[in-house]
Amino acid sequence: MPDTIEKPRPASPAPSGGGDGPREPKVEKPNTEELLKRMRKVDPDQAKRYRQRTGE
């Protein structure tokens, strides 16, 4: 399984010289604590009880 936010994989070095090459993307870090609180409220068995009919 690939690494996670906690252990980001080493990224390729950004190109030097300020040319037109790809730039290292800047990714906003989520406010993990707030989201963890929201996630802890999720019933662990919610998906087990989720039943749908096949659709298109």
Next chain:
Amino acid sequence: MDIQFGLETEIGISREDPTGIDVVAESIALVRSATVPGVRAKWDYRDEDPHQDARGFRVDQLRQDTDEANYFAQDISRPLSFAEIKSDLVLRNGARFYNDHAHPEYCTPECSTLRELMEQDAAGDALLMACASSLNATTTNPVRLYKNNTDFLGHSYGCHENYLLARSLPWEVLAEGIQAFLVTRQIFCGAGKYGWEDEDRFLHPGFQISQRSDFFSELQSVDTMQRRPLVNTRDEPHANPARYRRFHVIIGDANLSPFATYLKVGTTARVLAALQNGVPSHRIPRLADPLGALQSISRDTEWKWRVRTAGGRTVTAVDIQRQYLELVREFAPPGPVETTELINSWDEVLTDLEREPISTSDRLDWSAKHRLIEVFRESEGLDMEDPWLRSLDLEYHALDRESGLFFGLLDQGTFRLPFPELKGATADFHPPTSTRAAIRGGCIERFGSRVVSAQWDAVVLQGESARITVDLRDLFSHRDVAAGLDVLRGAQRPEDLLSLPFAKVG
């Protein structure tokens, strides 16, 4: 011709305590709770024919016909008419909202720009959330809506895309040309899933980048519910069949991230534009095993996405996408600024996916979901088999601003948006002004009480002495739509529309 497009999204529906719920009844109740301006129970089903195949024949039976018959037998025992079960609502923005068997389904109106599509898709989400809120005001067991594609037990439901194309593009060229693109585009438009499935069963835990890729087992067919095909051959143009075809794409995931929807529809439309403009056959990427590649890409835990080409070379899904990007640059006709920005975004996301896939979590659903849930998994010490992960996966898709995990991320500003000025926009339910949806929606708004029937390609109004048909089958030029809108704005009664070249008595 310009390619117009739209989305039709089936929504998962449940209750906080789902014990004993009837999902059909829940879906009907939800659709009927809508209070937005529109016309009810006027959808014209008479000319719908999902058995017509784009390869030039009509199938006698769809694989789902038996299921459909069984569902119909169950539904006929309900104390509701067919129209009440369907509960069709045609909205003033030209959209359709109805119960599709057991799922509320929102179909956007036809759009000709990605910005329009973003607005109309957001309007659908707002509509669904308003319906749930309305129902939940009077219950202690709230309705829960999920914009996803699975119940993790092998029951999938779709988010279909529609692209209006010139009939002059031969079906064989279209189907061959788009196949490898559809197989590989999941690297940026997959919604991610904690679990592997097969039809009607859960297989085992594990993350994959797509919700839908477990459910495709044919290269081409007209079916949509069983043994689903990579390329759907349904030939139901909802337009003049001599001039147009509607390319019906059923392989896509339902996206929460606007950026993912933007890339999904935008890049597909540009590839179709390139094919329509004449890409040489030898330039089209081909895969040795498209069906195998669809699953292996989705399930690849290393996110390398290697595939074998028909020529025997091993390349990556990013390589295939880059080939399509080059074909678009070379063969698709130039477009407005929006198109240039789309191409740049496509290029950028491919670069990021190749270098550091998780860096796309500010744009893409699968990487945002994975990043978020893995933080939780580590903080709670959960292993990959823990069923809680599937519950969190489900909650990512919840159409609920307070509890949904996607909306949690969105409200924190961690998602890049293709049109930032639309952020937080509320649904105003106005149609796109550039497509025939403006005429359909205008008829609904101005003459709602006089609507006899509505379809994608026609609205029939009751005049004082006769019915008046507003025929939309050939209405795809912006100029004709604008001229029609001028007449519609000044019309006091349905008869006033008869000055339109596409309106007639009868």
